[in-house]
Amino acid sequence: MNSLKQTFTVSIYTENNIGLLNRISAIFLKRHINIESLTTSQSEIDNIFRFVIVVNVSEIMIKSIIKQINKQIEVISSFYHTDKETIFLETALYKVKSKSLFDEKHIQKIIKNSQANMVTVSPNYFVIEKTGWREETEKLYKELEPYGLLQFVRSGRISVSKEPMNISNILGLNTDK
Amino acid sequence: MSSLKISGAEAVIRSLIEEDVNLIYGYPGGAIMPIYDELYKFQDKLNHVLTRHEQGATHAAQGFSRVTGNVGVVMATSGPGATNLITGIADAQIDSTPMVCITGQVASHLLGTDAFQETDIIGISTPVTKWNCQVTKAVDIPIVLAKAFYIAKSGRPGPVLIDITKDAQFEMMEYSYKKCYSIRSYNPIPDYSLDMIKRASKLIDKAKKPFIVFGQGVILGNAEQEFKEFIEKTGIPAAWTILGLSALPTDHRLNVGMVGMHGNYGPNVLTNECDLLIAIGMRFDDRVTGNLSTYAKQAKIIHMEIDPAEINKNVECDVPILGNIKSTLPILKSLVKNNSHDNWLNEFLNYYNIEFSKVIDKEINPSKKGLTMAEVIKEINLSCKGNAIIVTDVGQHQMVTCRYAKFNKSKSNVTSGGLGTMGFALPAALGAKMGAPNREVVAVIGDGGYQMTIQELGTIFQTNSAVKIVVLNNDFLGMVRQWQQMFFEKRYASTELVNPDFVAIAKGYYIEADRVTKRKDLKSAVNKMIKSKKPYFLEVKVEKEDNVFPMIPTGASVSEIRLE
Numbered sequence: 001m002n003s004l005k006q007t008f009t010v011s012i013y014t015e016n017n018i019g020l021l022n023r024i025s026a027i028f029l030k031r032h033i034n035i036e037s038l039t040t041s042q043s044e045i046d047n048i049f050r051f052v053i054v055v056n057v058s059e060i061m062i063k064s065i066i067k068q069i070n071k072q073i074e075v076i077s078s079f080y081h082t083d084k085e086t087i088f089l090e091t092a093l094y095k096v097k098s099k100s101l102f103d104e105k106h107i108q109k110i111i112k113n114s115q116a117n118m119v120t121v122s123p124n125y126f127v128i129e130k131t132g133w134r135e136e137t138e139k140l141y142k143e144l145e146p147y148g149l150l151q152f153v154r155s156g157r158i159s160v161s162k163e164p165m166n167i168s169n170i171l172g173l174n175t176d177k
Numbered sequence: 178m179s180s181l182k183i184s185g186a187e188a189v190i191r192s193l194i195e196e197d198v199n200l201i202y203g204y205p206g207g208a209i210m211p212i213y214d215e216l217y218k219f220q221d222k223l224n225h226v227l228t229r230h231e232q233g234a235t236h237a238a239q240g241f242s243r244v245t246g247n248v249g250v251v252m253a254t255s256g257p258g259a260t261n262l263i264t265g266i267a268d269a270q271i272d273s274t275p276m277v278c279i280t281g282q283v284a285s286h287l288l289g290t291d292a293f294q295e296t297d298i299i300g301i302s303t304p305v306t307k308w309n310c311q312v313t314k315a316v317d318i319p320i321v322l323a324k325a326f327y328i329a330k331s332g333r334p335g336p337v338l339i340d341i342t343k344d345a346q347f348e349m350m351e352y353s354y355k356k357c358y359s360i361r362s363y364n365p366i367p368d369y370s371l372d373m374i375k376r377a378s379k380l381i382d383k384a385k386k387p388f389i390v391f392g393q394g395v396i397l398g399n400a401e402q403e404f405k406e407f408i409e410k411t412g413i414p415a416a417w418t419i420l421g422l423s424a425l426p427t428d429h430r431l432n433v434g435m436v437g438m439h440g441n442y443g444p445n446v447l448t449n450e451c452d453l454l455i456a457i458g459m460r461f462d463d464r465v466t467g468n469l470s471t472y473a474k475q476a477k478i479i480h481m482e483i484d485p486a487e488i489n490k491n492v493e494c495d496v497p498i499l500g501n502i503k504s505t506l507p508i509l510k511s512l513v514k515n516n517s518h519d520n521w522l523n524e525f526l527n528y529y530n531i532e533f534s535k536v537i538d539k540e541i542n543p544s545k546k547g548l549t550m551a552e553v554i555k556e557i558n559l560s561c562k563g564n565a566i567i568v569t570d571v572g573q574h575q576m577v578t579c580r581y582a583k584f585n586k587s588k589s590n591v592t593s594g595g596l597g598t599m600g601f602a603l604p605a606a607l608g609a610k611m612g613a614p615n616r617e618v619v620a621v622i623g624d625g626g627y628q629m630t631i632q633e634l635g636t637i638f639q640t641n642s643a644v645k646i647v648v649l650n651n652d653f654l655g656m657v658r659q660w661q662q663m664f665f666e667k668r669y670a671s672t673e674l675v676n677p678d679f680v681a682i683a684k685g686y687y688i689e690a691d692r693v694t695k696r697k698d699l700k701s702a703v704n705k706m707i708k709s710k711k712p713y714f715l716e717v718k719v720e721k722e723d724n725v726f727p728m729i730p731t732g733a734s735v736s737e738i739r740l741e
Binding site for chain 1: 304307360
């Protein structure tokens with residue numbers, strides 16, 4: 001098994017439970033592993049939640065971690081995928097001074113070429129949104145930075161796997177409604 | 178089910194009774210007073226034992242659980258009461274002991290305000306519990322407690338902590354109780370694969386030098402009989418981990434001793450010579466395996482285990498068999514041939530003879546002046562004939578006791594294995610005696626660990642529990658001193674103890690006590706202790722700087738075990 005570190009996306013389906021986030025993050029903490037990003041949301045099944053966690057570890061380690069996560073009482077099942085096995089995106093927001101937009105005509109070109117969306121425009125600032133891979137949001141960050149970014153924020157990764165995860169089967173539910 | 182309106186506190190007590198609990202170890206305090214008030218009303222049904230420290234309550238509950246197989250129950254108040262439970266909870270987690278801890282918590286409107294005796298016990302206990310849950314509404318109490326008991330005892334057992342806010346204890350609710358039998362996100366006993374069992378049976382039939390290492394899974398699965406039948410049919414030599422001890426009688430002809438750091442010579446060396454290693458209900462702890470990169474590399478490995486997270490965690494196996502060994506061992510037994518491995522078994526015997534002449538003989542029949550720990554254990558064996566429950570603490574005395582104590586019955590070895598908790602034995606012995614009142618319970622403790630929970634002498638006296646307490650006193654933290662001698666050029670940093678008069682302390686608690694300093698007095702002193710029907714304390718002054726051998730130094734291979 002590969003002992004080299006690589007990026008894995010961990011998907012965890014859970015019951016909604018206070019404290020579960022703590023329990024899951026403790027599994028990473030105990031092994032001194034940094035969580036690169038973490039997102040939690042409703043899943044495709046009513047009242048079942050989904051964590052998407054990105055970590056950089058070896059495959060040996062991620063297999064062991066997945067088993068420990070599965071052991072938690074309220075975890076229905078968890079999976080790990082390489083980047084090739086998932087469709088994943090991140091969203092970034094960029095807040096820029098409105099003055100720059102009018103003074104620096106180049107900005108408009110950058111926004112247009114990056115296929116970013118204008119979220120809001122006000123007399124003082126405007127906010128643009130870019131969804132895509134890390135390289136894309138980073139490229140836009142580097143292009144806008146010289147013009148003065150008032151704020152920048154990037155979401156955790158959201159991801160769906162190419163192969164099915166069959167949570168409904170595990171729960172004995174039929175979702176082909 | 179009929180329902181009646183009662184307080185949350187009463188619901189706690191009624192729920193415990195529904196779960197057949199009749200014994201609780203605990204310590205009251207502000208945030209759990211409503212529950213204690215109800216305990217007072219139900220004292221004919223529930224015996225509450227007031228320990229002298231909350232840690233003592235957890236270890237007592239562990240001792241109770243380890244000898245009965247039942248869930249140990251602990252109660253404590255919020256804040257320091259709750260934090261004092263953590264060591265025992267962590268111990269129960271790593272040694273898979275079923276335990277339910279109920280803590281009081283400040284009223285829900287005060288949560289997060291740093292109220293008096295508020296602590297985030299859910300946050301603190303999360304990494305060391307199988308499950309935990311905070312209850313802020315009385316109506317949730319029976320549901321959560323039913324879940325708690327189910328989770329604690331099912332599958333691979335473990336500790337559960339339920340934190341109940343004071344307002345939930347006072348709140349009135351419609352009470353009805355439904356036991357929990359399943360949780361949809363929790364699969365306590367994973368399905369085994371018949372195909373894997375068939376593959377295992379083929380490996381077993383083919384093996385010339387098969388070797389079994391078994392752990393506590395045999396005891397927790399109540400599979401002692403199935404295990405014995407399996408090894409007798411296959412004729413495979415079987416060695417135990419420290420927590421597997423007593424699952425197979427010491428005198429069984431296929432019992433070849435202990436594996437691991439201070440285990441026996443044969444099973445350690447031959448781990449690296451067997452052609453098939455069958456691990457049953459054990460988890461390849463580092464104290465068992467030594468250096469993993471040289472551990473049983475020549476052998477095929479079958480791992481029978483209830484917890485999927487243990488498969489391939491430390492040692493990669495060729496054939497994993499999930500599930501409860503109580504179900505899987507009989508299937509495996511039915512598929513394998515009748516066999517014997519007498520030449521192979523003789524190899525263990527040959528190694529035993531070397532170990533006997535180089536180590537064991539000198540330990541149990543010493544010619545030097547000072548008393549050895551092993552000769553004390555030998556006298557206990559002679560006096561109890563292998564029928565006692567032996568409780569040990571952590572350190573040299575623990576290794577010596579596990580090496581030399583004789584056991585005829587299962588669930589008779591109570592010790593802190595995975596966590597190595599000094600202070601475990603005295604309260605655990607109390608719990609063991611209360612769990613098995615008709616059996617002899619002998620606690621063997623070092624002078625260091627004894628003083629970590631020495632206050633539980635008060636609980637032993639108050640409950641008049643006839644625990645026999647043996648302190649093997651070498652005026653040192655012996656195991657650490659041994660390491661300092663071997664690996665730190667005898668720099669004895671903070672390991673020498675200037676000890677009090679232990680006999681006087683025991684007598685101060687009105688416990689009959691004696692001290693042995695000479696070999697000639699040992700036998701009669703041990704016999705007198707065992708004959709006593711009351712709690713009894715015996716201090717034995719042993720050689721100050723004796724070492725425990727054999728020993729696998731940290732990082733060495735099991736086959737590099739040292740005899741001196």
